[in-house]
Amino acid sequence: MKIALLGYGKMGKVIERIALERGHEIVLRKTSSDNYDGLENADVAIDFSVPSSAVRNISTCFDTNIPVVSGTTGWLEQYEAVVRECREKDGAFLYGSNFSLGVNLFFELNNYLAKMMANLKEYNVTMEEIHHTQKLDAPSGTAISLAKGIIENSAYTDWTMETAKANEIHIEAKRIENVPGTHTVTYNSEVDFIEIKHVAHSREGFALGAVVAAEWIVGKKGIHTMKDVLNLM
Template identity: 75%
Template sequence: MKIALLGYGRMGKVIERIALERGHEVVLRKTDVDTFKGLELADVAIDFSVPDAAVSNISTCMENDIPVISGTTGWLEDYPKMVKLCEEKKGAFIYGSNFSLGVNIFFELNAHLAKMMSNLGQYKISMEEIHHLQKLDAPSGTAISLANDIIKNSDYSSWAIENPKEDEIFIDAKREEGVPGTHSVFYTSAVDTIEIKHTAHNREGFALGAVVAAEWIIGKKGVFGMKDVLGL
């Protein structure tokens, strides 16, 4: 499989190493100043760039009939446009707020717990996410996905990172040196606290999941998620 890496920072370099270990070839390593030269050689593109570049990267892939995997967060106001473009071009697209296999299992646990707790109004829900200092968006896309799954299964209407209202989930977004990603969900009452937590030890899990998704999407058409890739 020939891969175009759209974004060649720390995450892109880990993806490259894992892709090469799995027998794939990298035909494009795009940084902020590079062109898309070499994209035409790719079987699939993996976008781990920055919010300002994501839409351009994804749409360029759609226009050139290249399946694209995107793990860039902070641009989701344009997600419906990318879905529409994918459908118009009969392309293939996977966006994931987190490609870690463990996190996607955590997503399922979070949604299931929210359903279990939906009638227990004595518990107040809050969240905490911790990432490295270089992460540009806050809260993380993973935290937003967790919050949205709780909202679907509870009386909460939204989330907030400061001054939450009664029907908003408070997300405490922290940035600390050297933290790949830690996400916690708390259910707190007067008598106890229930907590579920996922801690990433490095970027390997995110990178492996992205490469697995790229392998999976070859030959497919449509808009998918990691649930489809993992059969969850």
């Protein structure tokens, strides 16, 4: 499989190493330049760039008829527009706020716990996410996905990084050196608390999941998620 890497920072380099170990070929390593030379030779593109570049990268893939997997966060206010463009151009697109296989199982656990806790009004849910100091967006895309999972399965209606109002989930974002990613969901009451947590040891899990998703999407059309890749529907 021939892969175009749209974004060649720390994550891009780990993705490259894992892709090569799995027998794939890298035909484009795009940095901050606008040079897409080689994209037309790719079977699939993996976008781990920056928020200001993500939408253009994804759109260029649609124009070139290249399926694209994106793990860039911080641009999701344009997600619905990207979805419309993908459908209009008969493209293939998979966005993941976190490609770690373990995190995607954690998403399912979070959804199930939210359903169980929905009628227990004595419990208040809060969230915490910790990442390295180079992470540009806050809260993380993973934290937002976790919050959305709770909202879809409970009476909560929104999330906030400020003081939470009724039916809002408070998310605390911390930036600490050399932390790949830690996410904690806590249900607290006067008598006890219930907590679920995912701790990433390195970028390896994110990179492996992105390559697995890229392998899966080749030959497909439409909008997909890691649920499809892992058959968690």
